[in-house]
Amino acid sequence: SGAVELWHGGAAIDPEVYKATRQVFEEPFGGKIVRMAEMFNAFAKKAALSFSLFHHWALTESAQGALARLWNPLRGMVLVERGLRGGIPLGFGVRVTTPHREGLRLMENADFIRDVTMHGVNIDPVPDVMVGHVRRALAEAEVKVRRHPVLGKIPGLEFLVRSARRFNAGWDTLLWERYYTGLKAMTYYELVKEQMSGMPDDATPADIRGVKEKVAMLVNDMFGGQEWEGHFWLTPKGRQVMHWMILAPDWTLSNLRVAAKTILPGTDLKTRKLLARYWRNMLLSFFGFIATAGFALTRKWPWENEPEHKMDIDITPIMVRLPWTSEADKKNGRRWYIRPGKQFREVTRYLSSPVDIIGPKMSPLMHIFVEQITGHQAGQWGWEMPWVRDELRWYQDIGTRIVSIMEKFQPFAFRGNNFAFTFPMSRGMSWYKAQKAYEDIIRAQVDPSLFKRLMPGRDAERLREEIDDAARLNGLEPDDLYKQANTKVRTQYYGEMYRALEGQKMGEVERIAEILSELGATRATVRSSGERRGVPPEQIREAELRMPAGAPSRGRRRPRAARRPARR
Incomplete structure (x- = not known):
């Protein structure tokens, strides 16, 4: 009849063409x-x-x-x-x-x-x-x-x-x-x-x-803003789900692509040269900025900072002069640091600490889901949410849970860990971090099963000196912290010894007895620990007999040469 008739059934399409049309019509x-x-x-x-x-x-x-x-x-x-x-x-x-x-x-x-x-x-x-x-x-x-x-x-x-x-x-x-x-x-x-x-x-x-x-x-890779229609491996529905789960999928993919193209095979020579210059410029620019700003503020190069802040800028001289910095923060001696250079640092974190970067990469919706279900901060499984720490019942923690959801809308610029509306800010060595570091060093030095796996002796001594300096910089007393750490490690090994005795693992008991002796333990302290734990008297007596007789070989720090005064 010559009239146009619309086809309402399915249609066959070339698979390669379908990849492109799906990006538009799905x-x-x-x-x-x-x-x-x-x-x-x-x-x-x-x-x-x-x-x-x-x-x-x-x-x-x-x-x-x-x-x-x-x-x-x-x-x-x-x-x-x-x-x-x-x-x-x-x-x-x-x-x-x-x-x-x-x-x-x-x-x-x-x-x-x-x-x-x-x-x-x-x-x-x-x-x-x-x-x-x-x-x-x-x-x-x-x-x-x-x-x-x-x-x-x-x-x-x-x-x-x-x-x-x-x-x-x-x-x-x-x-x-x-x-x-x-x-x-x-x-x-x-x-x-x-x-x-x-x-x-x-x-x-x-x-x-x-x-x-x-x-x-x-x-597009350098600045973000991918042409997603050209990425056939991800459909519109896939992009939608990715945005539900990831805070910034476009930026994340762009950063990964600009890094991968620099080092992976398959990139043509001209592109590789452009990207090599790109990363060279970025590294020189920001290491130069970090070094110049750090030296101008503290008369010290950034790599002389305490551990974990070797390439950060120490902004303590600025923070102590700001009117909104509390007097307690000014007097407690802890340092403040900022960390510019998000793009190149993020690339290294994908390789060095991929687990730690999961939390910051989650979308607000995923943050809430993880925190409400698990009771831990997203990406920081050691940090419990307030309703878990306070052991609240379900009807008591509703308000606290709602507050944690509303905090997702708080601007980064007005949070306590932000400087100049731009840079992430962190504090220097805390009492908790210093003690944990000392505990790891002590274990590495006294436990033969961990010694070679964790660090050689010279590295442990060098790291201990760095922790000492960091503690002093942040108003802490390293000798007191070290003694507390030694006591805590010793207490943990007391528990391991009695568990080994209960399991009749006498070789392990002998090994732990040597470690406890190194940590300054005596037969009297072993007996006292067993009594506090409610260990049967015969096991306590067995543990005492396993301890070497005589004075402990360790337990106090050997004297050290005088150090330079703490920088304020």
């Missing part, structure tokens, strides 16, 4: 519960990062890696050169401006925008921050409040919601539409220009397109 999970969960995640992330310069600093790190040059080590932050399209003129054709402003001037050209987008540079905000979710929700809330017969009459409520919407829109505009977009545009322009200068004269359009696509992919 519907994500829906339903009210899914929308509520996604909205919770979106607002928790947004609230946590509000007022924080975390993203600004992370983008600056990437710009330094991509744009810094030996003739301008700070080129990722400031441009001083000829040929710029804007900025402040200095004479002789030289201008000064910032990379993101120069990138925004490039984006004023329609041909450049077309080139950027066609070759794969993603200039939309990274999906991790869920900009669209929050913007739509705030706009809808403003309309509902205005039209609601009751809420609309509450004084100041409409103004409050409107102010929140405007603040959020302004923040996103400055961060994502200007700083993020400008830096990516400038980096793409610079890297393409550099790569094109080395192209042969007979390069084909396909060759040029291939170079630009590789550069675009690198820029």
Whole structure:
């Protein structure tokens, strides 16, 4: 009849084509519960990062890696050169401006925008921050409040919601539409220009397109903002689930890709050279910053800091002068440290402590799920939640559980472990950490089964000296801590000895008796420990007989040479 008839059945499609079409046509999970969960995640992330310069600093790190040059080590932050399209003129054709402003001037050209987008540079905000979710929700809330017969009459409520919407829109505009977009545009322009200068004269359009696509992919890896439609291994539903579970999947994947491409086989030589320079620039920039800032504040190089803070900046001279630092914190002697350089540190943590990084990588929703079910902080299984520590009944801990959920909305910038709205901050050696370190050192020195496995004697002595210095720096008395640690280790071995006796493991009893002698134990202290534990008298007598007769060979620290006074 010539009429068009629609086909309502299935259709066969090439498997390779299906991989691409699925990225466009597959519907994500829906339903009210899914929308509520996604909205919770979106607002928790947004609230946590509000007022924080975390993203600004992370983008600056990437710009330094991509744009810094030996003739301008700070080129990722400031441009001083000829040929710029804007900025402040200095004479002789030289201008000064910032990379993101120069990138925004490039984006004023329609041909450049077309080139950027066609070759794969993603200039939309990274999906991790869920900009669209929050913007739509705030706009809808403003309309509902205005039209609601009751809420609309509450004084100041409409103004409050409107102010929140405007603040959020302004923040996103400055961060994502200007700083993020400008830096990516400038980096793409610079890297393409550099790569094109080395192209042969007979390069084909396909060759040029291939170079630009590789550069675009690198820029997405450096700054985040993956072109997810091109990652066929992850479907829209898969991306949705990943965002439910991971705090920042886009940033995490980008960081892993930019690191893996540097070292794994399969990367072409030009790309490998670009990435080698990227990491060189980043390491030099931030080790230089850390060393300079640390020496300026304390007249000491960062690698002279206490253990676990060798490449951190000691900001104690600043913290003790801030009016909001409590007098107790000022007087207790503990140091404060900040840790710049999130991107390159994170890569090393994936290899050195992958378990420790699981907690910080969880989304707010996953944090709540893990904490409410297990009673432990996500990624920190030794730290119990308040309702577990206080041994509350289910009806008593409801309020505490709700508070822990609401804390997910507290901005990082206003938490106690943040400095200058940007850097994670931590304290120096605590009483607990020092004592645990001494306990490990003592066990390594006296237990033959652990000695070689944990550390050689010279390393144990060197580490003990470092812990001594760290304890003094933080207002602690190392000799007292060492004695307490020795007592605790000795108490643990008392328990092991009596358990071995109960199991008739006489070889183990002999071994532990030698260890206890090294720790300063005597027959009298062994007897006293057994009596407190309620051990049968015959076992106590057997334990006493296993102990060497005479004075203990250990138990007090040998005298040491005088040390320099603690730095204040």
